[in-house]
Amino acid sequence: xxxxxxxxxxxxxxxxxxxxxxxxxxxxxVGVIKHNLGQLSTTNRAEVLSNIRDTYITPPGEGFLPRxxxxxxxxxxxxxxxxxxxxxxxxxxxxxxxxxxxxxxxxAPLQSxxxxxxxxxxxxxxxxxxxxxxxxxxxxxxxxxxxxNPVVLYVSGGNTQVIAYxxxxxxxxxxxxxxxxxxxxxxxxxxxxxxxxPAPGYNIEQMAKKGKHLVNLPxxxxxxxxxxxxILAHVEGLAKDMFGKQNKKLVDVESxxxxxxxxxxxxxxxxxxxxxxxxxxRAIAHVNSxxxxxxxxxxxxxxxxxxxxxxxxxxxxxxxxxxxxxFCIDNGIMIAHAGLLGYRTGQTNELWNTICTQRFRTDxxxxxxxxx
Amino acid sequence: xxxxxxxxxxxxxxxxLTLKVPFxxxxxxxxxxxxxxxxxxxxxxxxxxTYDAEDTTLLLKFSGISDRVIRxxxxxxxxxxxxxxECIDEFDGKKDVLFEEE
Amino acid sequence: xxxxxxxxxxxxxYTVFVSLFQGVEKDTLNTVKQELIAGNEDYxxxxxxxxxxxxxxxxxxxxxxxxxxxxxxxxxAKTLNTEIIFNLSPVNKIMEALKSFGVDExxxxxxxxxxxxxxxxxxxxxxxxxxxxxxxxxxxxxxNLKITDELLYKxxxxxxxxxxxxxxxAKISDIDSQGQLTRLAIxxxxxxxx
Amino acid sequence: MTDRLVGQVSGYLPNIPxxxxxxGAEALVFKTKVHPYIEKPYLQNNSEYIIKFRPSKPYRHPxxxxxxxxxxxxxxxxxxxxxxxxxxxxxxxxSADYKNGIIWMECLGSELPNGEVSSLKNWLWYLERNESEExxxxxxxxxxxxxxxELIGKLHMNDMIHGDLTSSNILLQNGEPxxxxxxxxxxxxxxxxxxxxxxxxxxAILSTHSVFSDKxxxxxxxxxxxxxxxxxxxxxGNKKLVETIRKLEDVRLRGRKRSMLG
Numbered sequence: 001x002x003x004x005x006x007x008x009x010x011x012x013x014x015x016x017x018x019x020x021x022x023x024x025x026x027x028x029x030v031g032v033i034k035h036n037l038g039q040l041s042t043t044n045r046a047e048v049l050s051n052i053r054d055t056y057i058t059p060p061g062e063g064f065l066p067r068x069x070x071x072x073x074x075x076x077x078x079x080x081x082x083x084x085x086x087x088x089x090x091x092x093x094x095x096x097x098x099x100x101x102x103x104x105x106x107x108a109p110l111q112s113x114x115x116x117x118x119x120x121x122x123x124x125x126x127x128x129x130x131x132x133x134x135x136x137x138x139x140x141x142x143x144x145x146x147x148x149n150p151v152v153l154y155v156s157g158g159n160t161q162v163i164a165y166x167x168x169x170x171x172x173x174x175x176x177x178x179x180x181x182x183x184x185x186x187x188x189x190x191x192x193x194x195x196x197x198p199a200p201g202y203n204i205e206q207m208a209k210k211g212k213h214l215v216n217l218p219x220x221x222x223x224x225x226x227x228x229x230x231i232l233a234h235v236e237g238l239a240k241d242m243f244g245k246q247n248k249k250l251v252d253v254e255s256x257x258x259x260x261x262x263x264x265x266x267x268x269x270x271x272x273x274x275x276x277x278x279x280x281x282r283a284i285a286h287v288n289s290x291x292x293x294x295x296x297x298x299x300x301x302x303x304x305x306x307x308x309x310x311x312x313x314x315x316x317x318x319x320x321x322x323x324x325x326x327f328c329i330d331n332g333i334m335i336a337h338a339g340l341l342g343y344r345t346g347q348t349n350e351l352w353n354t355i356c357t358q359r360f361r362t363d364x365x366x367x368x369x370x371x372x
Numbered sequence: 373x374x375x376x377x378x379x380x381x382x383x384x385x386x387x388x389l390t391l392k393v394p395f396x397x398x399x400x401x402x403x404x405x406x407x408x409x410x411x412x413x414x415x416x417x418x419x420x421x422t423y424d425a426e427d428t429t430l431l432l433k434f435s436g437i438s439d440r441v442i443r444x445x446x447x448x449x450x451x452x453x454x455x456x457x458e459c460i461d462e463f464d465g466k467k468d469v470l471f472e473e474e
Numbered sequence: 475x476x477x478x479x480x481x482x483x484x485x486x487x488y489t490v491f492v493s494l495f496q497g498v499e500k501d502t503l504n505t506v507k508q509e510l511i512a513g514n515e516d517y518x519x520x521x522x523x524x525x526x527x528x529x530x531x532x533x534x535x536x537x538x539x540x541x542x543x544x545x546x547x548x549x550x551a552k553t554l555n556t557e558i559i560f561n562l563s564p565v566n567k568i569m570e571a572l573k574s575f576g577v578d579e580x581x582x583x584x585x586x587x588x589x590x591x592x593x594x595x596x597x598x599x600x601x602x603x604x605x606x607x608x609x610x611x612x613x614x615x616x617x618n619l620k621i622t623d624e625l626l627y628k629x630x631x632x633x634x635x636x637x638x639x640x641x642x643x644a645k646i647s648d649i650d651s652q653g654q655l656t657r658l659a660i661x662x663x664x665x666x667x668x
Numbered sequence: 669m670t671d672r673l674v675g676q677v678s679g680y681l682p683n684i685p686x687x688x689x690x691x692g693a694e695a696l697v698f699k700t701k702v703h704p705y706i707e708k709p710y711l712q713n714n715s716e717y718i719i720k721f722r723p724s725k726p727y728r729h730p731x732x733x734x735x736x737x738x739x740x741x742x743x744x745x746x747x748x749x750x751x752x753x754x755x756x757x758x759x760x761x762x763s764a765d766y767k768n769g770i771i772w773m774e775c776l777g778s779e780l781p782n783g784e785v786s787s788l789k790n791w792l793w794y795l796e797r798n799e800s801e802e803x804x805x806x807x808x809x810x811x812x813x814x815x816x817x818e819l820i821g822k823l824h825m826n827d828m829i830h831g832d833l834t835s836s837n838i839l840l841q842n843g844e845p846x847x848x849x850x851x852x853x854x855x856x857x858x859x860x861x862x863x864x865x866x867x868x869x870x871x872a873i874l875s876t877h878s879v880f881s882d883k884x885x886x887x888x889x890x891x892x893x894x895x896x897x898x899x900x901x902x903x904x905g906n907k908k909l910v911e912t913i914r915k916l917e918d919v920r921l922r923g924r925k926r927s928m929l930g
Contacts, residue, residue, distance in 0.1 A: 074451060078458045085471050092467030111411060115452045118407040119459040124467040214731045223831050223852050270729045274736075277727050278693075285693035310727035314672075352410050483683045483702050531706045535763060538705035542765060644753045653710030657760045661749035664764050668742050 003371050005344040006037050016096045016344065017049070019084070019120075020336025023073045023113030024105020024133050025157055026056040026064040030080045031333025032088035035340055046143050046340075049088035051326060051333040052080050060195045063186065070108035077116040084332065092124040097348065099339020102130035103360030105158060110356035118354060127348040129339040133330075134159060134362045137295035138170060139341060140334035145321035147291045149372060153280045153308070154362075156296030156330070157182035160276070161362060162224070162283045168367045173283040174224030181272055182298050184228045188268060191236045192243070192261055199329075204265045205301050211266020213252035213259055219271060224282055226275045235268050273304045277311045284315065293321040299328040341369040385420055385435035389442050393430040393453065400464065401425040404456050408432075408449060419445055476620040477604045480534065481592070485541050489592045492533070493604055494524070494621040495584045495611050496629075502612045503579045510577070516610060519588045520555035523581035524629035526562070526574055526638055529656045530621065536561035536663060537587060554589055564639050564659075566667030574638050583629050584611065585621065627652045635659075670696070677721045680768045686719065694740075694851055695769075696721045704763050704772055711760060711774045712841075718759065720744075722769030737769040740851065745771060747828070747850045756822055757846040776846050777839035788816060788845070789835035792877050792884065804880055808843070810887050816845040817891020823847070824865070824892075824912065825901050827857040833869035835876055859908070863915035866892070870920075889913075 009016070015036045022029040032049040040046060056072035058064050085091075100117040101110060121128045138152050152163040152170070160176035179187075182201060189200030194207070217234055220227045241248040242259065250259040280292060292312050294305065305322050312318035327334060345368035395401040402425040409423040419441050424431040432449060436442040477493035509517040527533055540557040543549045551557040551568060563571030577584065586607055608618055619625060632650055636642050639659050641649065648654055670688060673696055678686065686698040698719040708714050722737050724730075741764060751758040762772035777786045782798075784790040791812075795804045816838055823830060830837070831852030839846045856862075869888065874881045896909035 071451075074455050077455060078462050082462060082471055086473055089470065091470050092463070112452075112455065115407055115455045116459055118410070119403060119456045120463055122403040122406060123459065123464050214729055219732065219736060222854070270732060274725075274728045274732050278725075282693040307727040311725070314726070351406055355410055355412065482705050484681060484704060486683065529710065531709050534705040538763065546765075546767065548767060644755075646753070646755045656710045657752060660763075661745075661752060661761050664761060665742075665746055665749055668746065 002039055003345060003369050005035075005039065005341070005369060008344060008346055009037060010096070016340055017088075017090060017094045018097050018099055018129075018336040018340035018343065019081070019095055020099045020131070020136075020332040020334065020339055021077070021081070021113050021117050022101045022133070022136070022330055022332045022335045023077070023109045024101045024103070025109065025330055026058075026069050026072075027053055027330040028056070028073045028076055028080055028113070029053040029330055029332035029335075030077075030084040031331055031336045032084050032090060033333055033336040033340060035344070040143060042146060046337055048333050049090065050084040050086075051331055052084045052087065053329070053331055054080055055199075057196050061190050061193045062196070063190060066106040066108040069106060070112040073109050073112040074115075077113055081116065081120065092126070095124070095126055097127045097129050097339065097343045099129040099131050099335045099343075100354070101133045101136065101335050101356070102349075102354070103133065103357040105133055105356075105358065107356070107358050110358075114354055114356050118351060122351075127343065128351070128354055129343050129347055130349040130354060131335045131339045131342065132360050132362060132365045133335075134161065134163070135170060135365050135367070136334035136338040137328075138163065138293070138362075139338040140327050140331075141293045141295040141321065141323055143337060144323050144327050145293060147293045147319070147321040149289065150291035150293035150321060151280060151284050151287065151289050152293045152295060153276060153299070154296045155181050155276065155294065155298035155304070157186060159296060160226070160228075162279050163362055164283055164287045164289065165367070165370065165372075166287070168370060170362045170365065170367060172361070172363055173286065174226070174279040177222065177225050177227040178229040179232065181228060181276065182296070184232045184272065185268070185298065187232060188235060188239070188265075191239050192264075199297070201298055201301065204269070205303065207262045208265040208269045208303065211260070211262040211264070213255065213257065213263045213266075214270060215250075215259060215263060215267040217267055217271045219275065221275050221278055224279055226279055228272065228275075231268070231271060235264055239264055269301070269303055273301075273307050276304065277307050280308065281311050284312070290315045290318045291321065292319070295323065295328055297329045299323070300325050345369045385418075385437055387434075387436045387439050387442055389434045389446070391432040391434070391446065391449075393432065395428050395430060395460075398425065398428050400460050401428050401430045403460070404430045404453065407456055408452060413445075415441075421445060421449070476618050477600065478621055479595075479600060482534075482538050482541065484538075485545065487592055488541055489590050489595050490534075490537055491586075491588045491590060491600060491603060492621055493586045493607060494619050494625065495586070495607070495613050496617045496619055497582050498584050498611050498613060498617075500579045500582070503577050503582070503584070506584075506611070507577050507579075516606065518555070519586040519607070520558045521577045522559065522562070522575050522585040522587065523578040524583040524585060524626065525578065525581040525631040525634050527585060527626050528630050528635060528659060529623050529626055529652050531623075531656045532562070532659050532663075533585070533587075533626075535660045537589070539664075541589060555587070558587060561666075562659075562663055564662035564666055581631070623652060673721070673723045676723055677719075677770070680765060680770060681719070684719070689718070692851070694722060696723065699775060709762065711762075713775050716775040717762060718773050718775045720771045720773065724769075734767070738766045741766045741769050741771060744850045744853070747853045748773070750826075750828070751823075751847070754822070754826055756819065756826075757844060758850075759846075759848060776841060776848065778841055786840050787836045788812070788838040788840060789876055791840055792835065792880075796877065796879055801880075805883055809884075812840060812843060812845065813884050813887035814891035814894065815843070817888040817893075818895035819845050819847065819891075820866070820869070820888075821892045821895025821909075824862045825896065825905060825908065827855055829854045829856050829861050829865050831865070833865055834872035835869070859911035859915040860919070862908075862912045863919045866912070866916055867919045 015034055017034050020031045031051040034047040034049055036044055054076050056069050098117050098121045100114050134154050154161045158180050160180045161172050162174040163170045164173055185204050186200045189204050194203045217231050292308055299322055309320045312320050405423040405425040413419050419436045422433040434442045480490050537558050539561045544554050549557045551560045559575045560571050562575045639662050641658055684700050684702050689697040689699050724733050745761050745764050748758055748761050759773040759776050764771045780786050780794050837849045870885050873884050896905040
């Protein structure tokens with residue numbers, strides 16, 4: 001049975017348009033999406049009218065703090081909204097609803113963006129729709145890749161979760177017990193004083209590609225969950241020994257060659273991604289699926305995609321789906337898309353109900369637009 | 373519209389300050405008030421803020437246990453006001469406008 | 475002649491010779507020990523005292539694992555014979571394993587084990603091997619008994635056995651049964667040093 | 669995919685006929701009639717044996733793969749050895765090849781009238797599909813669930829956590845329950861970890877035996893509590909029980925094991 005997505009269609013209007021605002025971490029994104037009437041399908045795809053993003057970059061060796069990130073978002077939000085409207089060539093009158101990230105994420109940045117959303121919604125008398133950041137990633141990934149019911153690995157700066165859909169909820173099968181993987185990679189990039197431009201994770205990936213020797217790091221999977229803070233402490237300890245005051249020379253036992261920073265990046269990626277692929281495989285076996293979708297900033301890492309592909313290929317017609325950086329990295333279009341799905345099944349948020357929360361678990365969302 | 377006040381009764385917060393922010397229209401003042409009011413005050417026992425729109429003026433009444441607490445609250449509200457005002461300048465009355473590259 | 479030969483399904487290329495000798499004289503046991511240390515070719519066997527052997531299953535389990543390690547280059551001991559002894563032991567010290575399971579002048583009964591390449595073996599070379607042993611150990615043929623679980627259970631020293639495998643605190647009913655002790659001994663030797 | 673893996677394990681186990689029993693995310697389970705080193709071992713079932721094989725994972729770096737395969741295999745053998753020493757019924761270990769991720773173990777359980785192995789899941793399914801409601805809720809079913817609860821209680825009393833308690837990982841042999849599949853097992857005294865163990869089983873029973881799951885779960889908990897009260901741990905047993913049951917409430921409320929910052 002498919003869910004009727006047109007119960008709230010405006011008479012005489014053959015489509016919907018939604019504006020989406022994202023600012024839960026250091027990326028400010030505004031996107032405009034268009035759905036035609038009827039079920040979304042390979043022949044009736046959602047149309048991306050615009051997808052503008054401005055990332056708050058900090059100097060090498062520094063992470064992004066909530067207060068500074070919020071200031072960045074405040075400075076740019078109106079201009080980015082305007083840019084998105086221009087590129088989408090639409091007017092306020094074309095818009096059906098304004099969607100915003102209600103959580104999870106950093107408090108001040110979320111709040112700085114929702115203020116703009118509330119103001120514009122009232123100025124143009126448009127309904128507001130609060131969106132779960134992670135559900136945004138999932139729905140955009142499904143729409144872009146066409147994966148109908150994948151197990152989702154959500155890997156970003158703030159989240160590490162393995163998610164599978166069941167009975168109108170995105171259930172969390174396994175997750176990090178402490179820090180998120182993106183956070184782990186970013187903090188190691190800071191230890192090595194690697195630039196944050198275009199993104200610390202991207203730079204770690206380029207160095208890892210040059211790494212050869214595997215350094216021994218703890219492998220900490222616990223049932224369906226995993227823990228990364230111990231691994232980070234271990235690899236940071238090695239880095240401090242090598243590049244700190246004593247600059248101790250570490251040598252690879254087998255080849256006798258010295259251990260380089262590239263080797264540390266390579267080893268960190270190998271151990272973290274092995275753990276991620278393992279808990280994903282466990283969820284896939286449990287729900288008997290053969291589709292994997294990777295979303296979140298770390299999903300653009302080619303080594304992670306390669307390892308996930310090697311795993312899923314072992315299952316009968318296993319299939320891996322990933323999106324390019326337009327979608328897998330935080331963006332506004334995913335919030336517009338997920339929000340519009342919510343709107344089309346009757347969800348709108350009154351002003352009193354647009355308070356953003358740092359904690360907003362993926363399985364708290366009632367997925368009204370799905371019924372499989 | 374009556375502003376939202378936190379559970380802490382206002383008398384125990386001795387430091388008071390009222391901010392009057394003029395807007396071009398009453399609607400703008402109301403929109404500003406309704407945009408700021410939903411977010412809860414983090415430390416309810418140290419600070420209370422009420423938001424009201426009287427004609428074209430946004431009325432912000434601050435009560436706090438110290439002047440510092442009020443100063444921090446004001447700077448936060450003004451940050452948000454900047455966004456609100458910028459939104460109003462850019463979009464108020466332009467729902468039917470097709471924006472172009474400047 | 476009461477020796478036994480067995481093959482393991484995974485290793486048809488090997489045939490294992492096992493023979494039990496009861497009532498070996500104390501000074502013969504000491505000579506065997508010296509000759510082993512001296513590396514005398516005639517004594518190229520794995521010699522085990524029966525005090526610490528509870529069943530054929532326990533013995534064959536360690537021989538099987540010794541061959542597995544030998545084949546995959548994973549042996550911890552230098553020779554296959556010592557590896558067999560080491561795989562009986564729950565303790566990760568070779569010297570202690572030799573002391574517990576190897577030739578012990580306080581235990582007059584010896585089990586000799588030797589792994590042969592199957593193709594190098596035929597029945598009369600095997601008989602010859604057993605005869606040499608009978609001479610080496612200065613025993614009569616009647617002291618060379620067929621190795622069986624019943625016999626092993628009679629010859630084993632349960633107190634020493636349970637001390638070596640630290641089984642005195644195990645909370646199990648019928649702990650002293652041959653089957654129970656076999657299971658626990660195999661599990662502990664599998665986890666040696668882990 | 670399975671034939672690639674069967675090829676891999678047959679390489680390590682020449683001349684051992686293998687029949688695939690199940691294939692999980694981490695390991696393949698085979699059955700064989702050939703014992704690795706003796707005709708008649710001291711086992712309850714000395715005609716059939718189980719081989720659990722952890723294949724290498726192509727996605728893992730060879731060094732990581734080797735160490736995980738070895739450590740997990742050792743861990744499982746250790747857990748099973750400890751269970752047998754504590755008199756908690758589980759398969760006895762026959763042999764192990766840690767490097768290649770292979771464990772030989774006793775084959776427990778018997779055959780149900782429909783030919784399925786006598787796991788708690790298959791038995792309850794068999795009753796639900798072929799018998800009346802009275803039969804499904806008869807005393808022997810209640811007793812079996814009580815005994816399963818008691819067995820898990822004994823496990824937790826010794827601060828051991830199964831980690832993957834589902835009704836297919838519990839076998840019944842003439843009324844006596846046994847635990848199998850210790851791939852995710854661990855050691856912990858924390859009431860939270862024990863509560864999660866119970867919660868996983870509760871959810872499993874709920875999803876696979878929804879018709880009478882309330883009754884089955886209730887009887888399981890009864891057995892679990894009885895196990896603690898009568899246990900040789902005395903007063904300490906009861907204290908541990910109360911803490912675990914209280915934590916179970918929290919875990920149920922959270923709907924998931926742990927709430928996490930978003």
